[in-house]
Amino acid sequence: MGEQLPQIDPQTCSGCGLCATACPSGVLTLIDGRIQVQESGCIGCGHCGSVCPTGAATAPAGDGWAEHYDVIESRGAVLAPGEFPAGPLVDLLRSRRSCRCFTEKPVSGAMLEDLLRAAVTAPSGTNSQAWTFTALTSRAAVLGLGQAVAGFFARLNKLAANTLLRRAYTFIGRPELENYYREHFASVAAALVDWERDRTDRLFHGATAVVIVGSRPGGSCPAEDALLATGNMLLTAHCLGLGTCLIGYAVEAMRHDRRVKEAAGVPSGEAVHAVVALGWPDVTFLRPTSRRRPLVRYKTA
Known part of the structure; x- marks a missing residue:
């Protein structure tokens, strides 16, 4: 199986460049207001898909195994830095x-x-x-x-x-x-x-x-x-x-x-x-x- 690369939908991409800024391996670059995808180097971190405000960037996907729990009740929420109180976390630790x-x-x-x-x-x-x-x-x-x-x-x-x-x-x-x-x-x-x-x-x-x-x-x-x-x-x-x-x-x-x-x-x-x-x-x-x-x-x- 070859390397999977991010996909960019040119119809919905706003050219903001956030995905290129977040990409740790330089696979995405912003050139003349358009996102360019390099042919190799993606580590599959998923940052591009996570930061894209329009949903134009799609990161290489897994099989979903790690996202669905059997006994743990997870809302699937994304907690921004500072959103979860540190006190309960320290109590847990x-x-x-x-x-x-x-x-x-x-x-x-x-x-x-x-x-x-x-x-x-x-x-x-x-x-x-x-x-x-x-x-x-x-x-x-x-x-x-x-x-x-x-x-x-x-x-x-x-x-x-x-x-x-x-x-x-x-x-x-x-x-x-x-x-x-x-x-x-x-x-x-x-x-x-x-x-x-x-x-x-x-x-x-x-x-x-x-x-x-x-x-x-x-x-x-x-x-x-x-x-x-x-x-x-x-x-x-x-x-x-x-x-x-x-x-x-x-x-x-x-x-x-x-x-x-x-x-x-x-x-x-x-x-x-x-x-x-x-x-x-x-x-x-x-x-x-x-x-x-x-x-x-x-x-x-």
Whole structure:
């Protein structure tokens, strides 16, 4: 399929040039009061169609999947900058918490689908939208991934327990194994004991669904794109009454062991950037948490 380009209706185009001004890739130019369309370079951002006051500019269209929700009531409104009050938004941001206590109630497929629709409203580098989402929709599927992750860390702990091996890697400038041993070995070992004894789930905390956020090759900044989409998903999940938790251990396992990716159903050619545990929370947070003051710099010239 070739590159799609914006279409300009000369009968309704007023020649205002707003679409050319908004075009980030220079595909549209205003020449002698008429909009000219270049033959290549469109990234499909849709700015031209969004700013055209007469509707003369038509952006390359998708299939509409991301515009129609099943469980979320969306008016389809376009909120201009400053139109949505910042106070409720900040309340939402501060209210979202990582949940590590879930009930056994499953998350519906329609709700998961709407979360993914909300996720892809995030920005992406050069509008590549190269993100991927792999949804584990049952507790059994989540436990299957948990078993694969446990196997990876059991093998890693066996290596890390070897003092000579840790020292050898550190000697050649590879201190990762020593750092892992110092910071994670003991807690992982304890979690593995609990898992093998009675399947106590200290990884996904009883979540009934998991979404793995990855990327296909070709994006200009795929990790950033995936994490921005993940942030959208976390906030939308909170609005729907769901709890979420980012599972970094699962990300690391999939990055280092193709067997874990295979267990999750993620193709080998995709990178994994985030793993989100999802479910109905079995805990109620009554007040927001505090945050440490970050290092902030201001430069005026």
